[in-house]
Amino acid sequence: MTIKYPHLLPIALLCLMAANALASDTATPHAPEATPGQAGPEIFWELDPYYSNISLQLPLTGQAVSEGGTLSEVEVYQQLFRESLRPRLFMLEASVYPLPAAGTWLKRNHPGTYDNFEIGEISGNTLNIIDGITAGFQEPWAVSAFIGSAMRFNRSDGKGGDSNRGYMGYLLSYGAKHIHNNVLIDDDWWELEWKLKGERNQDEEQLSWSFRLGIREHGNPDIRDVAYVGLRRNNISYRSGLLQLLNNTNLELLTELDRRGLGFLRQEVTLGRNFPLRNHRFALTLDLGFIYESEDKYSGALADPTADNFTLIFRPNVKF
Numbered sequence: 001m002t003i004k005y006p007h008l009l010p011i012a013l014l015c016l017m018a019a020n021a022l023a024s025d026t027a028t029p030h031a032p033e034a035t036p037g038q039a040g041p042e043i044f045w046e047l048d049p050y051y052s053n054i055s056l057q058l059p060l061t062g063q064a065v066s067e068g069g070t071l072s073e074v075e076v077y078q079q080l081f082r083e084s085l086r087p088r089l090f091m092l093e094a095s096v097y098p099l100p101a102a103g104t105w106l107k108r109n110h111p112g113t114y115d116n117f118e119i120g121e122i123s124g125n126t127l128n129i130i131d132g133i134t135a136g137f138q139e140p141w142a143v144s145a146f147i148g149s150a151m152r153f154n155r156s157d158g159k160g161g162d163s164n165r166g167y168m169g170y171l172l173s174y175g176a177k178h179i180h181n182n183v184l185i186d187d188d189w190w191e192l193e194w195k196l197k198g199e200r201n202q203d204e205e206q207l208s209w210s211f212r213l214g215i216r217e218h219g220n221p222d223i224r225d226v227a228y229v230g231l232r233r234n235n236i237s238y239r240s241g242l243l244q245l246l247n248n249t250n251l252e253l254l255t256e257l258d259r260r261g262l263g264f265l266r267q268e269v270t271l272g273r274n275f276p277l278r279n280h281r282f283a284l285t286l287d288l289g290f291i292y293e294s295e296d297k298y299s300g301a302l303a304d305p306t307a308d309n310f311t312l313i314f315r316p317n318v319k320f
Contacts, residue, residue, distance in 0.1 A: 049317065050137070053095035057150075061088050068153040068166065068200065073207070076151060077196065080168035083149035087169060091146040100179060101141070103134035107182045114182075125308040132314035134182060135291055136254075136268055139189070144173040146195075153200045166198025171214075178223060180298065181307060188219030206236040206319070215259060222300035226265060230254040236319060238278045248274040250287055258296065265297045270313050282320045289313040 045054040059065075066083065068076055107114045107130070117129040148169010171193050178187035193214025200207045210232040217225045230253060237247040250272030256265045272287030291311040298304070 049099045050315070051095060051097055053093055055091055055093035057089055057091045059089050060147075061086075063088065065089075065165075066149075066151045068151045073209075076166055076198070076200075077168075080149050080151055080166055080196065083151075084168040087147045088149050089147070091167075093144045093146065094141075095144065096141045097137045097139070100134045100137035100182075103130050103182045104140065104179060104184045106130060108184070122310070122312075125310045127312060129314065131182060132312050133316075135311045135313045136252075136270070138179050139175045140177050140179060140184065142173045142175045144171055146171045148195075151198070153198075153202075164199060164201045166196075166200065168196045169194075171195045171212075178218065178220065180302065185220060185223070185302065187223060189216060189223075191216035204237065204239040206234075208232075208234045217259075220302075222298055222302040224265060224297050224299075225259040226256040226297075227259050227262070228254060228256045230268075234272075234274070236274045236276055236283045238276050238281075248276065248283075250274065250285065252287070252289070256297075263294075263296060265294050267292045268313075270315075272315070274319065282318060285315075285317045285319055287313065287315040287317075 040059065042057045043054070044057065046052060065088075066079060071079065114128070114130055119127050119129060121127060146167065146169055148167060151166040153164045153166070172190065173193075174188075174190045176186070176188050178185040178189060191214050193212045195210070195212040195214075197210040197212075198208065210230070212230050213228075215225070215227050232250075232252040234250045235247055250270070252268065252270040252272075254266070254268040256267075257263065258265055268289065268291045270287050270289030272285060272289075274283045274285045276283040290313060293309055293311070295303070295305065295307075295309070
């Protein structure tokens with residue numbers, strides 16, 4: 001049997017999972033009724049210079065979203081995993097990456113200004129401040145669908161906030177553009193990943209995390225399809241001293257392998273430090289790192305033996 005549109009299989013699979021979860025709940029004679037804490041359809045949004053998004057969350061069961069309360073970080077992961085075995089929600093999201101998109105616009109429309117931000121070379125690799133600020137994002141926008149479990153985190157004052165939640169499940173994303181060296185490339189890509197992510201904002205501490213395993217397929221034949229594993233963990237603590245190494249630190253790692261032969265294609269390493277201003281309830285942040293990219297990731301018209309293999313990452317930001 002020949003499948004005419006194999007690239008639509010992940011979309012069909014995710015929609016089937018959501019339909020099955022919803023049908024399973026509505027077909028049960030004694031399905032639990034919605035409790036006072038049950039959330040109906042909800043809209044969330046977030047503005048950030050690196051990642052801004054708006055999402056619609058739809059419940060698949062009559063059960064209320066779990067409350068994390070005083071659970072430890074490990075206990076949060078365990079409960080989300082158990083609940084993700086029977087998906088409880090379906091979420092649609094549209095996201096945009098403002099600074100990376102702005103970097104491609106500047107290089108395309110004002111190349112002279114872009115080149116003025118070059119500050120030197122290291123081992124034949126050109127150092128450009130704009131590259132460093134925008135590095136690490138391989139698309140300017142994406143649309144996504146998620147199915148899995150969720151958990152809400154309330155502070156001691158009883159307030160949670162839209163982003164004060166954790167999620168675990170399957171995420172399918174799509175986009176039509178790819179970013180390489182701050183150049184936009186036509187590319188109908190999709191990726192499917194298992195993901196654990198969340199943000200837990202307490203009175204004196206903020207913790208966000210993301211662990212993911214996935215595959216990405218590119219419509220552009222000159223870009224290698226990849227399998228990847230990534231993790232990110234950020235912490236802001238208003239009660240800890242700046243010299244306590246485990247607090248107020250950021251860590252992000254991403255490894256990409258060629259899906260055909262599992263050859264190494266790309267490695268991102270980012271370490272950062274947060275400097276909380278307790279009286280003002282926000283933190284200044286600075287992440288530094290590097291990206292190494294193998295020449296094998298691009299071929300054909302996109303192959304460029306003179307391109308830089310290393311890119312330095314430089315991300316200043318403000319977190320509230």
